[in-house]
Amino acid sequence: KAGVTQTPRYLIKTRGQQVTLSCSPISGHRSVSWYQQTPGQGLQFLFEYFSETQRNKGNFPGRFSGRQFSNSRSEMNVSTLELGDSALYLCASSSSPTDTQYFGPGTRLTVL
Amino acid sequence: AQSVTQLGSHVSVSEGALVLLRCNYSSSVPPYLFWYVQYPNQGLQLLLKYTSAATLVKGINGFEAEFKKSETSFHLTKPSAHMSDAAEYFCAVSEDNFNKFYFGSGTKLNVKP
Numbered sequence: 001k002a003g004v005t006q007t008p009r010y011l012i013k014t015r016g017q018q019v020t021l022s023c024s025p026i027s028g029h030r031s032v033s034w035y036q037q038t039p040g041q042g043l044q045f046l047f048e049y050f051s052e053t054q055r056n057k058g059n060f061p062g063r064f065s066g067r068q069f070s071n072s073r074s075e076m077n078v079s080t081l082e083l084g085d086s087a088l089y090l091c092a093s094s095s096s097p098t099d100t101q102y103f104g105p106g107t108r109l110t111v112l
Numbered sequence: 113a114q115s116v117t118q119l120g121s122h123v124s125v126s127e128g129a130l131v132l133l134r135c136n137y138s139s140s141v142p143p144y145l146f147w148y149v150q151y152p153n154q155g156l157q158l159l160l161k162y163t164s165a166a167t168l169v170k171g172i173n174g175f176e177a178e179f180k181k182s183e184t185s186f187h188l189t190k191p192s193a194h195m196s197d198a199a200e201y202f203c204a205v206s207e208d209n210f211n212k213f214y215f216g217s218g219t220k221l222n223v224k225p
Contacts (some may be wrong), residue, residue, distance in 0.1 A: 005157070043202065043215035056212045062174045070114075090155055097211050101154035 002027065004093050004104035012110045018079040021107045025093030032074040033101060034066060037088040046089075049074055050097055070096050078109075086111045114139055116205050118216035126224045131175075131190040135203030136158045138184065145186040146204040146213070147177055156202065162186060173197070198223045 005024045013019050025032050033056075034046040045058040045079075049068035066076040078085055088108050092101040120135040138145055144163050148156040160171025167179045177188045199218060203216040 031211055033213075035213075035215075042217045043204075043213075045212050045214070047209045050211075058212075092156075092211075094211060100161065101211060101213075102157055104155070105153075105155045 004102055006089075006107050007102040008107060009105065010108050010110075011069055012112060013081050014060050014112050015081055015083060017081050017107060018077065019081060019110070020077045021073050021091075023074045023076075023091030023093070023104060025074070025091075026095075026102055029093035029095050029102075030072050031066055031094045031097050031101075032072065032098075033092045033094075034074070035090045035092070036060075036074050037087070037090060037106070038084075043090070046076065048097075053073050054090055055097070081111045085109065113225065114205050114207060114214040115144070116203050116214055116216035118201075118203050118219050120219055122220045122222065124222040124224060125193045127195055128192050131188070131193045131197065131221065133178075133188040133201050133203075133221065134215055135186045135188065136184055137186065137203070137205045139205060139207065144206045145177075145179060145205070147171065147175070147186075147188050148202045148204060150200045150202065150218075152199075159188070159201075193221075193223045195223050195225065197221060 021101045031050045037043045046055040052068045063079045066072045071076040086104045092103045094101045115138045117136045146161045147159040162179045170176045197205045200220045203211040
């Protein structure tokens with residue numbers, strides 16, 4: 001079974017731009033979570049989707065948003081990029097909200 | 113709110129030596145606890161998880177962890193370190209929702225030949 005895939009793997013943007021990251025979960029998985037990883041703040045929970053509904057949200061500004069499609073693929077969007085948004089964004093999927101999460105390789109976003 | 117403390121941002125051991133990575137959590141309810149490993153430029157891989165069954169949890173690659181409620185700890189151990197164990201290790205906790213994790217700050221394990 002293929003693992004969680006994230007595209008693109010690397011991205012460079014400038015301040016003020018917006019960006020969309022994509023996550024394709026493991027086949028059959030309906031829950032997708034997003035995390036931000038930075039050297040200063042570590043790993044922080046962004047949000048989680050299950051069956052196209054956002055069930056949980058972390059403590060991030062409204063510039064961070066996401067959605068999930070009927071095929072369970074998920075996207076996250078960051079608008080008005082700031083330098084501090086430079087991070088590795090990790091996506092994880094599970095078959096249900098109480099099952100083990102499997103992480104993708106991440107998208108490394110650099111904001112210049 | 114949940115919090116996870118990993119003592120020691122860097123741990124160095126010799127190949128063949130015991131590995132001990134410390135994790136303490138704060139939780140007002142029985143938690144679900146996890147250890148993940150991250151190799152450079154990769155995502156997180158689950159090593160093991162505690163879900164209120166046995167307090168001693170065995171994971172992959174010879175790792176195990178013991179849940180001690182009285183000490184609010186979930187330390188990760190491996191009897192004999194291998195060079196391939198060099199990576200960053202994260203402890204995570206979740207309450208009633210598996211998919212909202214609170215991660216520790218991570219411990220980088222260095223294994224010396």
